[in-house]
Amino acid sequence: MRFLPLLLCLALTTCRTPIEVLLPEVAKWQKMTLSFPGPSTSEQASVNPFTDYRLDVTFTNGTYSVTVPAFYAADGRAAYTGATQGSTWQVRFRPDREGEWSYTGELVRGKNAYLGADAGAENVLERYTGGFYAGPARAGETGRLIRDHPRYLRWAESGDYFLKTGVDSPENLLGYADFDGTYRHSDDFREGESRADSLHTYTAHLTDHRTGDPAWNGKGKGLIGGISYLQSAGVNSIYFLTMNINGDGKDVWPYTSHDDFSRFDVSKLDQWEIVFDHADSLGMMLHFVLNETENETLLDGGDTGPQRRLYFRELVARFGHHRAVTWNLGEENGPNDWSDTAQDTDQQRAVVEWFADHDPFHNYVVLHTHPGEEALAEIYRPLLGEADLDGLSLQLGNPYHANAVTADWLARSSRAGAPWIITLDETGPWWRGLDPDAAMPNNQDSLRSLALWGNLLAGGAGVEWYFGARSPHNDLNLEDWRSRDRAYHWSAHARTFFETHLPYWDMQGHNELSQGEQQYCFAKPGEVYVVLTPFGQPATLDLRGAEGEFSVRWYSPAQGGELVDKGERVRASDGRVRLVPPGEGDWVALVELRTTSAAAD
Known part of the structure; x- marks a missing residue:
């Protein structure tokens, strides 16, 4: 692990003598929670820490920068202490690129300061600066989901859709009993619709809470176990x-x-x-x-x-x-x-x-x-x-x-x-x-x-x-x-x-190529076709306009597992080809163009 000497500056209106601190290198996409000291206050303070203070932190890597809102965090460990007061503000960030990062922030106070430019007069209480180094992503890291395809999200690091x-x-x-401050404010449920007699406990999943799974003060194991x-x-x-x-x-x-x-x-x-x-x-x-x-x-x-x-x-x-x-x-x-x-x-x-x-x-x-x-x-x-x-x-x-x-x-x-x-x-x-x-x-x-x-x-x-x-x-x-x-x-x-x-990101719905009640077709025409036969009935696939020989393999939506391959072959020159599922119930036909080498085998 690499440690870098960094400067953390805390000030009222001007910077005091910087304090040298050591921060560890973090991995790309790793969650960081940075804590900043500020004035002591509380959830119920007359100067509301949620509305009348604002801390925005700008993270910079070369010419790239992103500004992230921070939040009032009481003592910084409130999940475990139940604290309602303290002097800590925090920001959460995941670096999305490698290299040296710096950050700067200002804690300001003013009426409705959280509104930013719309807030009006405000005073700078603290200024913060610092930095860290983001190393390579860890093995198996996916990164964040991003939108760069018209129909699918994609993991930024792995590239998978x-x-x-x-x-x-x-x-x-x-609405979970183990969360602080959680209660039902009314027991008025609409007649005939679902109702809940108490807060969730998820006790059925306590045994699913595994060694190493998180909890707080012995609580949270039912919900954490359920998610596991x-x-x-x-x-x-x-x-x-x-x-x-x-x-x-x-x-x-x-x-x-x-x-x-x-x-x-x-x-x-x-x-x-x-x-x-x-x-x-x-x-x-x-x-x-x-x-x-x-x-x-x-x-x-x-x-x-x-x-x-x-x-x-x-x-x-x-x-x-x-x-x-x-x-x-x-x-x-x-x-x-x-x-x-x-x-x-x-x-x-x-x-x-x-x-x-x-x-x-x-x-x-x-x-x-x-x-x-x-x-x-x-x-x-x-x-x-x-x-x-x-x-x-x-x-x-x-x-x-x-x-x-x-x-x-x-x-x-x-x-x-x-x-x-x-x-x-x-x-x-x-x-x-x-x-x-x-x-x-x-x-x-x-x-x-x-x-x-x-x-x-x-x-x-x-x-x-x-x-x-x-x-x-x-x-x-x-x-x-x-x-x-x-x-x-x-x-x-x-x-x-x-x-x-499937290269599903390159495929589209083509129901016009299949015939039969609720038999859906998804295809990259000429290369790969998927046809659903929901009731075990034969389907028809129109290969006119394509060329070559295609393999036909079957997949069970109910059972999953390996493809069923009985060596079926169809030719585009046959036009509308009949696809007969290998059993009862719903089946999916995977029809793929055979390469020259595969066709020769």
């Missing part, structure tokens, strides 16, 4: 609300209380970070859902005004550094026929623009809305061409329409000049979603073929599974993720197939 097979439930994942289990079962994304005040669960918010939107619970947010760090270390996407349809106008009447900007700044400062972050404008965001208020298109656009301007890590931004063609058209259509909106987080009342709806909005957004990534993040109907493994009857086979594979074979980027309100372990009261264990594995089988066998 990302397909999502995640869980959407419970939406109130953070999910990753081992093939899940690579978790969905959660960060504010459900007046929503369904009424048990998640970042504040010290549910009725004060200006002060954050430092120890609770520090404990959230321990959980997010663990998921990040396992390669999982963190899907932040910023509000619910019931409370999307709670802050500033839906505008991106001072309350919402404070909320967003704290989330970006504390959690934006993670490798795989989705900022979702809100669950079921936008007008509907049963809610009194909703964000309109201009308000949605303002949120998108705020993240484009203020998230230094340029994380993925999506919009989730109500199911149904009319709702999709009403809310998504005015946003077509919005380049800073990266994608759609689809909710479908009829999940069997996934292929058509995904293809439709991919085409619409492409024609508008700002292609959107399309994921299926809630499968309806609301009362059912994805059935538990033990349910009879069971919809998992249909959802696997027509929702999961339907999305992927249209050019979609994956799914997260929603657990319906009338199922055990549902969207609010889930305690045991093993209730859908089988589904996680067959979801991961789909991802494995795409990552192992």
Whole structure:
């Protein structure tokens, strides 16, 4: 490990004598948490540390620089101490390039200083400077998810593309008894919908907490163990609300209380970070859902005004550094026929623009809305061409329409000049979603073929599974993720197939080349074709216009494993060729052009 002599300067208005310190070399993409001393204050101080102080830290590598917001951290170890007061501010950063870095920051005080240029008069309390050296990325490092493809995210370090097979439930994942300051502010649940009788404990997953997994003061093991289990079962994304005040669960918010939107619970947010760090270390996407349809106008009447900007700044400062972050404008965001208020298109656009301007890590931004063609058209259509909106987080009342709806909005957004990534993040109907493994009857086979594979074979980027309100372990009261264990594995089988066998980033939906009920085709014409036969029925593939001989191998979406290769060959000159699956149930045909050397064998 290399140590470099660095200078740390702490000052009031002018720099005192610099103090020489030694900081270790960090690896590219390694998380850094830098602590800075400031005035002693508290969560409830009359001069509010969250609104009336601001610390921004600028990190510089050569001619490249990035400015990251910092946050009030009480004593700097609040997750473990429960501290509500102290004199520490922190910033979290991951260097995205090698070499020497320097940083500078100013801690300022003034009324509403967090608003930056809009704040007015402010005083500089402290100035900080320092530096570090970023060495090569560690073996296996993926880097951050970036957007440089019209339909898929990609890991910046490894270059691999990302397909999502995640869980959407419970939406109130953070309504967890082991987090400080967490309570339900009301037990008023809508008749007939899911309800939760207490905060989550996830005791079913205590035995999944492994040696070396984190915890705080002996707490957190149920949730940490649950995330470890999910990753081992093939899940690579978790969905959660960060504010459900007046929503369904009424048990998640970042504040010290549910009725004060200006002060954050430092120890609770520090404990959230321990959980997010663990998921990040396992390669999982963190899907932040910023509000619910019931409370999307709670802050500033839906505008991106001072309350919402404070909320967003704290989330970006504390959690934006993670490798795989989705900022979702809100669950079921936008007008509907049963809610009194909703964000309109201009308000949605303002949120998108705020993240484009203020998230230094340029994380993925999506919009989730109500199911149904009319709702999709009403809310998504005015946003077509919005380049800073990266994608759609689809909710479908009829999940069997996934292929058509995904293809439709991919085409619409492409024609508008700002292609959107399309994921299926809630499968309806609301009362059912994805059935538990033990349910009879069971919809998992249909959802696997027509929702999961339907999305992927249209050019979609994956799914997260929603657990319906009338199922055990549902969207609010889930305690045991093993209730859908089988589904996680067959979801991961789909991802494995795409990552192992396909140049899917160069392929597109081509249903016109296949014939048969709900038989989807995904292809790079002339080279590789994938055809789904969801009900075990033969399919037809149109090879007219191609040339050469093609191999035909089969993959079981339910069982995964190796391709079934019976030596089948078809020729493009045969035109429309018949593909007969090797067994019952759903099968996927992989039809690939044989090279000259392979054809000669």
